Amino acid sequence: MVNSSNSPLVSVVMPVYNRDRYLAVAIESVLIQTYTNFELIVWDDGSSDRSLEIANRYAQKDSRIRVIAAPHQGFAVSLKKAFAAAKGTYIGQLDSDDALDFRALELTVQVLESQSQVGMVYTNYWDLSPGGQVQGLGNRCQIPYSKDRLLIDFMIFHFRLMRRRVYEEVGGIREAFDGIVDYDLCLRLSEITEICHLNQPLYYYRRHPNNITSTQQLEVALLSQRAIQEALVRRGLSDRYQLRVEVQARYFIDQKLTDACAAPTTLQQSDSTPNEERDRTFYSHAA
Template identity: 30%
Template sequence: MNAPCISVLMPAYNAAGTVADALESILAQSFTDFECLAVDDGSTDDTAVVLEALAARDARVRVLRVPHGGIVSALNAGLAAARGNYIARMDADDYSLPERLKLQYDFLECHPCVGMAGCRVAFGGGEDAGGYARYVDWTNTLLDPDRIAVERFRESPFAHPSVMFRASLIQQHGPYRDGPFPEDYELWLRWMEAGVRLAKLPQTLLRWDDPPTRLSRTDARYGTDVFYAMKTGYLARWLAANNPFHPHISVIGAGRMSRRRAMLLRDHGIVIDRWIDVDPRKIGNVVDGVRVCGRDCLPAPEAGFSLAYLAGHGAADDLEAFLHSIGYVAGRDYLLAS
């Protein structure tokens, strides 16, 4: 049996109520040269029954049943069994539009310098999920590999089930890593640190649902503290390689949470010269041994490097407008780190 061009990797755990629709959206793709590796992660409901019924109907579906070990174990089991030159991710509660595989495959075939192609996604959450919806809106603005690279320390720039990547990346850089961190974000950071270019198609090709059981809502590995602890190591190495004034930086944001996140860099040898804030009540204080200054203390363009740790919807956009007005360039003079 000839190997397919694409292996669609879909882990499923207790997803009997949604997995049929998710898998049907893959089987309805206009691009047909694929296999779908449906990895049943030790489900205790009828997930396996649903998957086996679909596999009996369509030979492109391969069901792998593994003991329950979590998403990383299931993903890596699927990767080990995959035969395609490309790996497309899919989740058991999302929905792929019919042209998704074709457009991502065509893009990667035409752009050999790009290792992974995501796509814009439609948010399938409810009215009470404003934060997630804003996150989706942000990810949908990131298309160009250079923009993705410079924005990567804010949040994960891709919806995990929306991506397709070259299987050779797993051979070169290893599979998903299991630990107290989001497995997808760690993979993207690892690849970009190695120089892999990641892009995103402008078309909306996936409906990304947000049920209450989504792992990013329920699993401790997706919590804010572990998120920052993991990405800080990658950020520190980026600074060591790209900041001409290493190990010195200024940190924009002097609030308690901003300082807590920025202080993680000290464990990696980064020296914080000053906190920059706009609150006149903070300016002049010394916090954690570092003086709080106003924006007038920012280094001139190309005379220092700044990291911004800001909370609040819209704060980053307002800051970037100001920084650009004084000649700052993202990646040269500053990065947004939250």
């Protein structure tokens, strides 16, 4: 068993709800970090699959992992409570279906340790297929950071590491913005501290049909509208600017499942079948 410091400098929080297919990959990507003074908080939000069992198995082997089992309350509440449980001076989030590059903590900690005026640092990220194949740099990586442009483009994606004191100064997670809590938080952080973009891909973002952004698009658009409008008011811009929102609909025709056709395509069938050995290979992809 690995011995850990009683006061880790970094806390990585991971809310989990029914992610047993991906969870081992996510946890292992934290355990292989070149920076080791961290704790990993796995907050299980009442999972009904094997997620809690998997998390506990890893916690028994590494004392830097803390598993907290809670009743199902939703993502925003889980994330807020996980951050509240964190002991670190610096705090970051890893989604339970994603993974970190092995240098993510080392390189982001270096920024915060060397630049006291920076309250948050964020990195570029790789897009992954559901099965874990790297598909290229994420589109948001191409957007330069700007406090003003953040009002219409959420370029502060993953991985983010922030100082606990600035997180607390802006009031932390706001549960009413469930689905876009990270965007709302980053808007508020940008108004009180410097944010640094580390131009290296150090996060693996897995795209699959159950992503929040895929399943709740209309709700995300409405909540984003509210967050931006509130930001305009806080920044004293609401007298000069008004927000206009356009929501684009996309339509797809999928083949119906029948007894003679078990799945629409062979590729989709393969991607929906768990394969832990295949899924565990991607985070060693060379930058």
